[in-house]
Amino acid sequence: MHTTPLTADLVRGALDLERTAHGLLPHRLPARARAQCADPQLAMAESQPSGVRLAFRTRATAVELDTLPTKRVYTGAPPRPDGVYDLFVDGRAAGSATATGGNTLTIDMSTGRAEHRPGPVATVRFAGLSDAVKDIEIWLPHNETTELVALRTDASVEPVPDRGRRVWLHHGSSISHGSDAASPTTTWPALAASLGGVELINLGLGGSALLDPFTARALRDTPAGLISVKIGINLVNTDLMRLRAFGPAVHGFLDTIREGHPATPLLVVSPVLCPLHEDTPGPTVPDLSALSEGRLRFRAAGDPAERAAGKLTLGVIRAELSRIVRERAADDPWLHHLDGRELYGEADFAELPLPDGLHPDAAAHRRIGERFADRAFAADGPFAERAA
Missing domain, CATH: 3.40.50.1110 (SGNH hydrolase)
Structure with missing residues (x-):
């Protein structure tokens, strides 16, 4: 499997990418904006990658993405489902997956207190793809903070050219x-x-x-x-x-x-x-x-x-x-x-x-x-x- 460095030219929909101890954390507000507000709710929301996706061109038939998600648990409320990763190939839906493991953020809604518990890196895998050249998008979970750790494929990867869309x-x-x-x-x-x-x-x-x-x-x-x-x-x-x-x-x-x-x-x-x-x-x-x-x-x-x-x-x-x-x-x-x-x-x-x-x-x-x-x-x- 080829390991491709996770760089800005493979990520769409984020305004900032933060290098962390684990990899790359997409943000939907720039660092200057984040520095001007210490609200935990805002910090959680803007780091959840709604609309953020990886986009690349490849002949790969198998794709693996290592991530470190942060899952929310609300005390007393029903469990939340794991975040979903949507795969699109040449603009068409081609599969979905979830990632187990990751960090856990437990929130007590009656007091507002939150507790963060670290967890292991998870792997999302998509296989059985055609070996033709194709454009792949992996949309990250809209409701889980997601650190990108590693991207592996069984063929080389290159950025998708700008399609000129608005x-x-x-x-x-x-x-x-x-x-x-x-x-x-x-x-x-x-x-x-x-x-x-x-x-x-x-x-x-x-x-x-x-x-x-x-x-x-x-x-x-x-x-x-x-x-x-x-x-x-x-x-x-x-x-x-x-x-x-x-x-x-x-x-x-x-x-x-x-x-x-x-x-x-x-x-x-x-x-x-x-x-x-x-x-x-x-x-x-x-x-x-x-x-x-x-x-x-x-x-x-x-x-x-x-x-x-x-x-x-x-x-x-x-x-x-x-x-x-x-x-x-x-x-x-x-x-x-x-x-x-x-x-x-x-x-x-x-x-x-x-x-x-x-x-x-x-x-x-x-x-x-x-x-x-x-x-x-x-x-x-x-x-x-x-x-x-």
């Missing part, structure tokens, strides 16, 4: 990150990117879409032909700010993106339906009664009356985002708005309810991805290809 840079919350999707290529952004024929960079950051200036600068500084930002639910989850701060924060976030992308199609997406917080402010807290029964669910801890004091709900956020985009679009023809309920609304909730009260399941991810592609990449949509 790059879509997306930022959002845990739903964009892929929470409760079945695999890395079935998160809604990955599905939409496949349908739209674009290269995805997914900055969906579970629990961390908070209008942080360092995230805006990361979006500003990343080359892309299409940009979308999905804003809202995490601001309610964390009860982070009031209405007075929200509007200026959105303006500042968009201003920063525009510094680096003055004429790039930019789509602002408001929250999908979430009955928990449509009219009730945050914070969002675990439902301890459900945890005592071994179920993971969330509840809203705010009071609807607190809206009068400026507390945010999804309804308030949608109205404000619509107003902001409408007013800015008068001077920015490349700025667009999409109401998230067009992707997942009341009828969808009745058919495909949110299992834990917050996150869509695999079927709902597919629906959201297909609807986003239908709207964004349509001939008259904000991401339509236009003649130069």
Whole structure:
């Protein structure tokens, strides 16, 4: 077997690659951004490689990838399935695998405490491939921090040439990150990117879409032909700010993106339906009664009356985002708005309810991805290809 050094030209979808004692750790935020926030939730989310994949050209019939995953365990909640590695050959799904072993991060949701326990390196193997020259992509688990340790093949490997496809840079919350999707290529952004024929960079950051200036600068500084930002639910989850701060924060976030992308199609997406917080402010807290029964669910801890004091709900956020985009679009023809309920609304909730009260399941991810592609990449949509 050939061992190929893991280098940046084999990795797509990451903004930074950190050399570790074990190998290569993909990050979805650059080092400068990570240095500006010590939040453990953000650190966990940005190091989970949603949308990150290895891409190479080879005649190999067998591929082995050694990784060191970090698996999450929530005290009292049902076990989480192992992260999935999706194999694509010449753009077509060709298999999936999981990696046992690895580190374990145990989180007590009632106290917020976390315990890290080290574990062994795991190996993912794909075999029985044709011996023809082919382009291979291995999509890393969207929900497990994954250190890349070694790549072995039974034939030589070279980087895949640039296919000239447009790059879509997306930022959002845990739903964009892929929470409760079945695999890395079935998160809604990955599905939409496949349908739209674009290269995805997914900055969906579970629990961390908070209008942080360092995230805006990361979006500003990343080359892309299409940009979308999905804003809202995490601001309610964390009860982070009031209405007075929200509007200026959105303006500042968009201003920063525009510094680096003055004429790039930019789509602002408001929250999908979430009955928990449509009219009730945050914070969002675990439902301890459900945890005592071994179920993971969330509840809203705010009071609807607190809206009068400026507390945010999804309804308030949608109205404000619509107003902001409408007013800015008068001077920015490349700025667009999409109401998230067009992707997942009341009828969808009745058919495909949110299992834990917050996150869509695999079927709902597919629906959201297909609807986003239908709207964004349509001939008259904000991401339509236009003649130069």
